[in-house]
Amino acid sequence: MGVTKTIYYTSEQNELAAIAKALAHPARIAIIDYLLKVNKCICKDIVNELSLAQPTISQHLKELKSVGLIQGSIEGTAICYCINHKTVGLLQAYILKIATQLKCEDTNCC
Amino acid sequence: MGVTKTIYYTSEQNELAAIAKALAHPARIAIIDYLLKVNKCICKDIVNELSLAQPTISQHLKELKSVGLIQGSIEGTAICYCINHKTVGLLQAYILKIATQLKCEDTNCC
DNA sequence: TATATTTATCGTAATATTGCAATATAATTA
DNA sequence: TAATTATATTGCAATATTACGATAAATATA
Structure with a gap:
């Protein structure tokens, strides 16, 4: 118990969850934002730039990498x-897929 | 220690991290995929549909909600x-912002 | 009203994440 | 070669997540 059952999902679902997990922390979003600004x-x-110790930043970078x-x-x-624009593109494609496949435009569809 | 320092980040960074966190599990990606299919x-x-117990699904739905x-x-x-297409739109806008602001098209920019 | 149906909540065990001090590693410079 | 600079790794404490059995709650049906 407490372990994610990755075997039950497709490799695409696991990969997308992993990318989302890497973005699932404000510090890592802040790192992406900073990288966007300074290239x-x-x-x-x-x-x-951030209010975190060097080992903590190093760890966050490791996860993003x-x-x-x-x-x-x-x-x-x-x-x-x-x-890395390739992985960003992968994420973008998935979000775009969700957005375009959404049949319900109402705020209350059900 | 062990606690995310949310005060150091912008509300937008915290919100995006929260949305990403909700997607940071293959079961929740699978739920989104299923909802896309059946509307x-x-x-x-x-x-x-999934190989998880009812309380577990209920918990995942709670997090997505x-x-x-x-x-x-x-x-x-x-x-x-x-x-909810509104939140999807919010996420889409962020990913699009990253994709368009990316100046480096090379696979090895640095 | 009793039963069935569907979902949420509680409690708990196993595991993962977060953050940092201490320290190691690796390349550069004096 | 010794010191400096920049980053990674290790170890640990605090906290969060994941999964599920047991059970509660709420509505529908017989």
Whole structure:
């Protein structure tokens, strides 16, 4: 008990849930927002921007990276992070699918 | 420790994280997928569709409802659920904002 | 009114998440 | 090579999530 039964769902459902989970924290939304603003930055910049300790930011970046929402490349002692448009596109396609398939335009459809 | 510091983020960031959190489970994605297919249904239908107990489905529906992704109305002894297009629109707008603001089209931007 | 039907709530066990201090790692610079 | 800089990892405490049996609540039906 307490364990998500991933085997019961499709791989697409599991993947989308994983991407949503990566965005399911205001700090990680704030990181995405900041990356959108500055295009690319290093971990230290985010530590300066948000009110969280360096290990906490590092952990959040790891989670965003693990689902492919961001990517990082080594630049000297630092690591440069940016948003991965491919994963954003995947998410966008799903939300668009929901929006277009919605037959009920009423606020009270049932 | 262990508590999300919501005060440090904007209300928009907190709201988006809450909507993402509601989608951060394959069972809830599966519920949305099912609702998309059948347009509207009752809790019992989802219990028959997914491999989860009734209290578990009820809990998942509660979470989707709490962020406004779905809505329910009483129909006799049952409750009819459907997707709320307003909240979907809110999410769509955010993803679209990310997609359009993305300056880096390369797979390796940094 | 008793029974059936449908959903919600409560309580609880197992597991996951969050945040950070301490520390490790890895590349650069003096 | 020693010190510096930037990030990752480890370990831990506090809290949250997930799942379900038992049960409550609310409406419909016989």
